[in-house]
Amino acid sequence: MAYDHRDIEKKAREKWAGLDLYSTDLRDESKEKYYLLTEFPYPSGDLHIGHWYAFAVTDIYARMLRACGKNVLYPIGFDAFGLPAENAAIKNGIDPKEWTYANMARMREQLVSMGASFDWSKEIVTCDPSYYQWTQWLFTKIFEHGLAEHREASVKWCPKDQTVLANEQVQEGCCERCGTPVEEKRLTQWFLKITDYAKRLIAGLETLPWREEIKEAQRAWIGESEGAKLRFDLKPDSQGRTLGSIEVFTTRPDTIFGATYVVLAPEHALLRQGFAGQALKNQKEVDAYIKATSKKTERERNENKEKTGVKLEGVTAINPATKEEIPVYIADYVLASYGTGAVMAVPAHDERDHEFAKKFGLPIRSVIKPTNWIVYTADGRRISIDELSEEERQNLFAHSPSFASAPILNPGILINSGEFTGKNSEEVKWDMVKYAGGEKTTQYRIRDWLVSRQRYWGCPIPIVYDREGKPHAIPSEHLPWLLPTDVDFKPTGKAPLASSKELKERVTKIFGEGWTPEYDTLDTFVDSSWYFLRYLDHKDAHDFSDAALMKSWLPINRYSGGSEHTTMHLLYARFFTKVLYDLALVPVDEPFMERFNRGLILGPDGQKMSKSKGNVINPDEFVQKYGADAVRIYLAFIGPYNEPGSYPWNLDGVASMRKFLERITRLVEKHAVVSPVHTVPERMQQMIARASVKVAQDGDRFKFNTSVSALMILVNELEVSTTVPKTVLQYLVIMLAPFVPHLAEHLWEKLGGEGSVHKQSWPAEYVVTAAQEVEVVVQVNGKRRGVITLATNISEADATTAARTLPTVSVALGGKEPNRVVYVAGKILNLVV
């Protein structure tokens, strides 16, 4: 064994513990600041390979930045509230707090053992009252500014976890945590009004140099649609009493003349209010449909796309454009939570409406004629549909099933549309809105952020209710509003805090008889929406952070994390920052300058790791056998870290890195003793200079795979040299240090280096000098015909003359004169004949 990694890694960590290498002085103005953030972990217990990938590789960059002279803030903490602790409590009878703190203790040790250079002096823990006091304080500020609302709405409910979920936490109709199909419930809950910020959340993306796919995913999630609100009045009943009106949202107001019925979501408010206090003629049938819908899970509602619905007998709407009386339906294909919860149905120009109309035998009226449609006539000619006569067109529609059965979705020329007939639908769209008495609006797909959770292990919502049930923010002098401990955790569908006697007594004592507490806790995503602000001033008991430090350290330079947070945490954190910016609490309105989503480590079989597939890699095995350093550098080498790709774990990968490290150790041992310090030959200066630039540049791009490759090339080059000066070896070790911090420390000592290798500067003594001569590829007509070595400053004419002396070139030219020469200095010379 060339080196004993257990001994080396242990000794290195002991050495660092005595040196306090990574406590960042936030007020040091002498160096350029760099705030490098990596998503803080949930204390689940053990570090799996994903944790290693997240923390070890980002750590490499933190170390590189320090070596390059930056004042680096690289903090860590724990996102410590959450369901697993509570589930463990229910299952094993352990206190969630104990469970969480025990896990954190274990994970701290593991994080240290991977050689991560976190600044532990600034650690935050979201379940600690000193932290959640400020989560609560910020919530009260948001509440006071009207951006937190307590209101009744249809919400997603997970029957297994017995709690509501945010829209973002529902995936394919199932609970993001446990996979149980979610249900819809009508509940009064707390919402943060993220929809008020939808426009700015989209606009803000423009200013960020993020990967386009991340921005696009956020834009799609926010889902901006421009359209109109139109009012369909209901026809008064036989006694002349008004029945009100139905407001719809549409992106296609140009099709208003084709609206032949109106559809309400089964949860629509009108159905609860009733129609002038009168029962519908088929009230029973309608009620049964509403009830059946409410029983369905979201998944059931989506899976069966066969259209269902019921006509509201006795209610008639009036199309505001045609003034026609049209029927009103309820159907579950219309969602209560989008737009106004009602649509005008235009079966001729919308697929869903078309399907529904066919099933219920409703009139389908075309109001748009497509333009520039290329069709094939019976005799095989290709012509535009515009060139057909009306008769031919009708004939085509009658005989072509696709024309007859499919709605026309594109805009075109209006037909059957009163005074708008013959006009271009896109051009007169907004005039038609005016004509129909509607107004232009923008609708967003994103829903307000539901933050109430009927669970125990979370931040208590800092709200109390007065005798009338009106919510009030808990004044700051009573914060932190402590999570009670006399609580029954068992999920019953009611918030566990409701079982706390202490909490009720606390409220009575402070606010008076008749006042009641809020029993729900906050979604843990609220805790993590501002944690990066707290690192700057993690102990402050008087403020959530430090204004001066926020000014000098924000925005965060680079944020590294997982792509699963693109439309959750990342969106929430941006929203929070914008709100706090508006409240003049933070100095920036975008928190993260750069964002990098790392990829996924797959099992050796190329499949996603899972216990059931038996392809789970346990990092500890590899750490024990080959050392933390070998695992670190393998993870750096496995693939580019700047794109969310997925990389299969190569079972020989860590071993091969270990071999590389052993070769380095032998190289250092061989030359450290025999070669005294002497001048570094030009050739080696160039080797070091090239590696230094390449490793650092690729590190900046989060392409550690090619950084490692550059180090391998350097080692390969040095291995074949008979003598290697100590200076060169020291530079090599300094460049290795971010990747293999323990071994580098050991080798640094072997080389007689002073202090710690992690205090050394990145090699910058040598610069890559421009070569005097360079190899240029010679092409004839774009085909490679040879290579010549030319002075870098040679003229095109001289280069051409030189190239033509090559036999292969003169053969290829065949005696002809080139009529064009393309010369890219230092790269290529192309003779075109």
Place this chain on the structure above:
RNA sequence: GGGCGAGUAGCCGAAUUGGUACAGGCGCAUGGCUUAGGACCAUGUCUCGCAAGAGGUGGGGGUUCGAGUCCCCCCUCGCCCACCA
């Protein structure tokens, strides 16, 4: 169904702006050193060809002196969203 991204050797992957396609590694092969080695060292490793050379980045077309890179069509895979009016 919609959106986004990606397809380069047996495998992971290199190739800043269009400029020598396959760097680095894994695996494999041959040889050396060894009692032995799953250790170490050396050499080789896209295809055809003795060679000169020719072909080659999912398939087909195009732009260009020159295309992995840009444009159009198609195929496959991955991720996200999914009755959003």
